[in-house]
Amino acid sequence: MRIEKLRQAFDIEIKLVHFPLHPDTPADGMALEELFAGRGIDLDAMYQRMKVMMDAEGLPYEKRTHTYNSRLAQELGKWADTVEGGEALHDPIYRAYFVERRNVGDPEVLLDIVAKTGLPVEAARTVLEQRTFSDAVDADWALSRQYGVTGVPTFVAARQGIVGAQPYEALVQLMETVGAQPRS
Helix, strand or coil: CCHHHHHHEEECCCCCCCCCCCCCCCCCCCEEHHHHCCCCCCCHHHHHHHHHHHHHHHHHHHCCEEEECHHHHHHHHHHCCCCCCCCHHHHHHHHHHHHHHHCCCCCHHHHHHHHCCCHHHHHHHHHHHHCCHHHHHHHHHHHHHHHHHCCCEEEEEEEEECCCCCHHHHHHHHHCCCCCECCC
């Protein structure tokens, strides 16, 4: 992945910040046709563009018919960042949504993912039931707005950013522009 290549090439700290992409999506999800209705978007062409980019990045990506509210997944991801070994949760949530087409807004789906990663399920259940990382995600959303983020992914360094799935060379250029130190 480009982010890992950047981490190896530059002395940088990488922090994931959550963004409210379609935050009004209902708990049971929404058909993509409904989400994009009236916008003149060719869903098949959109999928093909994304598939090419994801394949180039080595990421699995399947055609979806629905979108799901990712708020609970984001809260669980913030929790995972505080737990030893928690980074292991991010990829399975990605795969559940973009490959397996699962509803990552469903607490039971999320707890199943947690169980498969070996993280503490009861602690995760508490996080989801008590929404203990809601404020942290709210802070991320506010930071995203402050940075002017309008889509994902967005890469920000030293208050400069680029939006969208960019080639690795564009990310290197951003690092060089902001004076990130190369690793030896």
